[in-house]
Amino acid sequence: MLQSVTQSPLSGKLYRLVFLVLLPLILTALWLGFWSFSYWLYAVPLVAFALFPGPLAAVLVALAILATLVITQWQIVLADRHQMQPALVLTVLLAIVLVFLREYKSRQLEPLRRTDELTQAASREYLSADLHKEIQRSEREGSNLSVAMIGLDNMHKEPVPEEDIRAMLPRIGRYLHSQLRDFDTYYRVENLQFLVIFPGMCSSEAAKITEQLQQGLDRLLATHGLAMAVCTGVAGLNIGDDADSLQRSVANALRRARQTTEGARS
Numbered sequence: 701m702l703q704s705v706t707q708s709p710l711s712g713k714l715y716r717l718v719f720l721v722l723l724p725l726i727l728t729a730l731w732l733g734f735w736s737f738s739y740w741l742y743a744v745p746l747v748a749f750a751l752f753p754g755p756l757a758a759v760l761v762a763l764a765i766l767a768t769l770v771i772t773q774w775q776i777v778l779a780d781r782h783q784m785q786p787a788l789v790l791t792v793l794l795a796i797v798l799v800f801l802r803e804y805k806s807r808q809l810e811p812l813r814r815t816d817e818l819t820q821a822a823s824r825e826y827l828s829a830d831l832h833k834e835i836q837r838s839e840r841e842g843s844n845l846s847v848a849m850i851g852l853d854n855m856h857k858e859p860v861p862e863e864d865i866r867a868m869l870p871r872i873g874r875y876l877h878s879q880l881r882d883f884d885t886y887y888r889v890e891n892l893q894f895l896v897i898f899p900g901m902c903s904s905e906a907a908k909i910t911e912q913l914q915q916g917l918d919r920l921l922a923t924h925g926l927a928m929a930v931c932t933g934v935a936g937l938n939i940g941d942d943a944d945s946l947q948r949s950v951a952n953a954l955r956r957a958r959q960t961t962e963g964a965r966s
Contacts, residue, residue: 716751723764730771741768741788745795754799765792818866819873821888827895830885831943834899838937845899845937846906847946849954850913852892853961855927865892868926875920879913892928895950903936910934931957 723744729737744764748757765788772784816823822830831847838845852872854860876886876894886896896913898906910932917930933953937946 712751719747719751723760727764727767727771730768738768738784742791745792746798749795749799754803761792761795765789816873816888818869819888819894820870820877821873821886821894824887824889827887827889827947828943830887831897831946834897835937835941835943835946838899843900844902845897846901846903846934847950848896848898848906848910848913848932848934849889849950850894850896850910850917851890851931851954851958852917852921853929853931853958855929860926860928864926868921868924871920871924872917875916876913879916893954895947903934906936907934929961931961933957 722740726737726740726744730741741764745761748760748764751757752760768788769785815821834845837843872894876896880886880896884896884898886894889895896910898909901909914930914932921928921930931954933950933956935946935949935953938949941949
């Protein structure tokens, strides 16, 4: 929408209420012969589409234009009517073009909103919905589905500097992107934690791929001098699993792997 993203819900409701009050007043003023109010009608389409959802805004604009055409048909002399009506219709058409361009641009930017800027991983907000779709597809087609979780941990008590981690995250994202299949999807679920969805892959195959990813990430971190350990956990889709239970299963698998790694270090 055209309003500011920082606008509170209360102010948005107030603006809509003011619009719904002023629009009938403007039309009433036109009916009573106060033609100077007609200039406000040219702002109605843009304001309506800025304040209301598309279908509702279209209905409001259509009603306002219809009422205006009726009023001008009977209350304005021929010359003024021929000047006002085409201008008003042209304004509506321009507003429709602007709204179309806004929606088109919004759809173009949608993939950017779905990805984490540092790693180009899909955003966590879409994980549950995407995983639910993959579970439905797996059940419908009778195919396998596995998920893996990759976690990066400090190997020493001293934490790795945050600037070093931020510099490393894009390299990690590029590595994961280069190693996964085109239809695999990875998500950044925590600062140093990723979840990978493997459609059509059983848990044993996913474990092999994840082990290769772990070894590659270990080499990548060592190359850049970061004392961090990579732990992984894998879970396969079982009967009765949903998106939440599958995420819990793979998180538990990662936790067990971390405990094993910590025990080996100690």
